[in-house]
Amino acid sequence: MNLRFIEWIWHVRGSLALAPGQSNEQAFDRLEPLFGQSGTSHQRTHDTLTFEKRDQAAQDKMSVFDGGVLRIASDATGPVLRYHLISRALLFCFLAPLLFIALGQLTIELGKFEKPPAEAKAGSKDAKKDVVVPLNPVDKFLGAPAPEKPKKDDKDGGGRHKKATPTAAYVFAGIFAVLYVGGRILEDWLVRRLFRRSLLGA
Amino acid sequence: MEGIRVGNRIIGTQGPVTVGWENIPKVQGGPVKRFVFTWFQPFALFALLLFWYYAPNSIAKTSTAIGIGIGFKVLLMGLEWVNPRHESWRLTWKELATDLFYVGLGYTLLRIVDGYIGSDVAIKAIQEHWHWDKFAWFTGLPLLVQAFLISFIFDFAQYWMHRGMHNWYPLWLPHSVHHYITQLNVNKGAVGNPVELFLIGLGFGGFFDFVPRAFLLAGSIGLTIGIYQHINVRFDSPKWWRFLFNTTEHHSLHHSQDYEATRSNYSGAYIFIDRMFGTCIDGEAEMLGLENGRRMSIREQMTYPFTEGWKSIKARYGRAPTAVPAE
Numbered sequence: 344m345n346l347r348f349i350e351w352i353w354h355v356r357g358s359l360a361l362a363p364g365q366s367n368e369q370a371f372d373r374l375e376p377l378f379g380q381s382g383t384s385h386q387r388t389h390d391t392l393t394f395e396k397r398d399q400a401a402q403d404k405m406s407v408f409d410g411g412v413l414r415i416a417s418d419a420t421g422p423v424l425r426y427h428l429i430s431r432a433l434l435f436c437f438l439a440p441l442l443f444i445a446l447g448q449l450t451i452e453l454g455k456f457e458k459p460p461a462e463a464k465a466g467s468k469d470a471k472k473d474v475v476v477p478l479n480p481v482d483k484f485l486g487a488p489a490p491e492k493p494k495k496d497d498k499d500g501g502g503r504h505k506k507a508t509p510t511a512a513y514v515f516a517g518i519f520a521v522l523y524v525g526g527r528i529l530e531d532w533l534v535r536r537l538f539r540r541s542l543l544g545a
Numbered sequence: 546m547e548g549i550r551v552g553n554r555i556i557g558t559q560g561p562v563t564v565g566w567e568n569i570p571k572v573q574g575g576p577v578k579r580f581v582f583t584w585f586q587p588f589a590l591f592a593l594l595l596f597w598y599y600a601p602n603s604i605a606k607t608s609t610a611i612g613i614g615i616g617f618k619v620l621l622m623g624l625e626w627v628n629p630r631h632e633s634w635r636l637t638w639k640e641l642a643t644d645l646f647y648v649g650l651g652y653t654l655l656r657i658v659d660g661y662i663g664s665d666v667a668i669k670a671i672q673e674h675w676h677w678d679k680f681a682w683f684t685g686l687p688l689l690v691q692a693f694l695i696s697f698i699f700d701f702a703q704y705w706m707h708r709g710m711h712n713w714y715p716l717w718l719p720h721s722v723h724h725y726i727t728q729l730n731v732n733k734g735a736v737g738n739p740v741e742l743f744l745i746g747l748g749f750g751g752f753f754d755f756v757p758r759a760f761l762l763a764g765s766i767g768l769t770i771g772i773y774q775h776i777n778v779r780f781d782s783p784k785w786w787r788f789l790f791n792t793t794e795h796h797s798l799h800h801s802q803d804y805e806a807t808r809s810n811y812s813g814a815y816i817f818i819d820r821m822f823g824t825c826i827d828g829e830a831e832m833l834g835l836e837n838g839r840r841m842s843i844r845e846q847m848t849y850p851f852t853e854g855w856k857s858i859k860a861r862y863g864r865a866p867t868a869v870p871a872e
Binding site: 381382398399400401402406407432435436439443446447449450453476477478479481482485487488490491507511512515518519522525526529530 | 633637642643660681684688728758838842845
């Protein structure tokens, strides 16, 4: 299958012009400290730097990437650094909404097997439970609102025994969709800034 | 590395730690900033207690609590941005995505599992089997006492479960994953193997009956005390706060790279439980995580307890390799 049309999801590409008069050696010397992090291995040739990361620390500025290639080539305008970086984190974040939608569906499917609430079964017990406990005199004195008798159809009062709904799963599917878009733009911009600053020694 | 003697123990021989409040850096900045980061925690606690105490019944609902919980977490993430405890703990996109993945699992998968085999379900089954009703001993007590009891009963169970996890290998395996985090952020409490997250949520509070408003008050205690375990904000918490409640300082020591320091500060919200049982150490650490701070991928976090457990079983009960005689 040709992945070319979808690999932008987790592949970040870009190019940066080298500083005037900067040689390949000088450019890679400046970039190399970025690949001295724990869990990172890299190989360098005259015009190419290849790296791989494993269990990269949260503090690693390139932790979102698992591997990539940086190549210096000549352009009409002069030498240019071209990079191609791969991020599994971006791919998983892109796929995460599908997982949460599936969990939402699972909640619905499991709900179908649930027995209807045992209202009829335990009528007398419910009546006993519906008795409202009076407020403690201290709370009455301090002015706390007295508890109401719970309504039979009160969905919110179910507290800890409430039936599971798929809402949370769908909310998280939405959160991850937004997170992916934000991350794809942010990490692209951050890594470009990191390379530019490293190359210029700023 | 030279350690520091704390009681009978030597802390910090394997990883850098700071022991003693007097050695912990203070909030830097002007008087307003120092005031805010000294009184924010007590203010939030008492403001939410007052809110839930006096909120009319039409507002005092679980849905309101969920909304406040989300809003408060977003506010705390803002504080992490403004006044981080350690620059090296600054939240990145990848850490946020990882944390939210676990938060999402907590709201979905774990909730489904809890609905079938959680402690509340087990307790309900026990009650039905023995025809017990919930113990209604506490329902007549003042609301704030009930709220404290709910949170204390939960925290007490959590303390012993957590301590058990650090002392018994089968429980340590699922919990160890949580100790591979290399920085603390407000959502890091949700990061761990789902088996551990299920176990740490077990409690025996379901045996007792409380009035609904007490649960909302107890929830706000958890939200405004327990949440500071995993937060990257430098607070100058008042002395009484640090004496009673768990703080990010205590919990960072618990997550440090020093083995002996990790065997302290087990409670969730009430550090006085640790003080009661002699496991509290006042201090902090910046360098966190097992194996000198090796960050585990989500995939490994999911499988690690099982693969490690299998290796241990094989090493213990497996057939010893046959020696091949030398020619």
